[in-house]
Amino acid sequence: MLYPIIEVIEGIEISGEIEELINKICQQVVKEEEIKGEYEVNIIFVDDPFIKNLNSRFRGKDCPTDVLSFPFDTPEFLGEIYISLETAKKQAEEYNHTLTREIAFLTVHGLLHLLGYDHKEEPNEVMRVKEEKILTSLGIVRG
Template identity: 40%
Template sequence: MNHNIIISSDLEEDTREVEALLQTVIPAALEAEGVAVPCEVDVLLTDDAGIHAINLDQREVDAPTDVLSFPMFQYAPGRPPVDASDADPATGLTPLGDMVISLERARAQGEEYGHGTRREAAYLAVHSVLHLLGYDHMDEGPEKARMRAREEAILGELGITREDPV
């Protein structure tokens, strides 16, 4: 599937390695979820201050976080777009929405959890893709468990495990 993953960064550091990872992980997550149409996903790589400002502006939450997801459409978990009814006529792509990832937070969490930045950035991207496709985890019940299981399955298919120290 020919998805368009648009990645930008407001960081001064070189983010090419993370961008290359996300160019692999995001399409793999879409494929694993059965997305049958070409999609567009916009990604912003930022730091804690950047994501804090977006979180405050968009969600009125005065705190940084690791990842934010802004879906374009309301899909149900496990029921992704399968036809072009939501596609942009100009591009033929279905715009799934936007994700914002704090690389500063990904580094800190990767170190805290002992699996490194690469695995944490991949996890955050998969987590966000699932949000764009309608998954949620606001409760501690079956929806959260379903989302966590999908995250681990997708990362497992990519060979990105919790033991990944990179």
């Protein structure tokens, strides 16, 4: 089991529907990746200035990004995922799909990073195929 702890910074709101979706995503990732045991993951929704600060501090990139993952090396805590709701909204419009779909994608993407996948080190297709398989199995498709 993977238990998401969902947090938001001041000024950010997400719906119960999004919280429920994140829980389903976590359980689907556990199933697809055959994860054994029980783990927690923090998923924190932030704005662009917040994620820009993190991106600058930890990656040396002075700009906002959509999602950042920070793995933790503890037995029951997988790590933290920061999702910029502002950037997610912009990308949903740009890619012509719903905000729900974009948040779902960013959540899966962040979880896969916490599990050790890296689209910069491995062929990009490996991570993309896994992302689409998980999203499709939950009925979340592009468009």
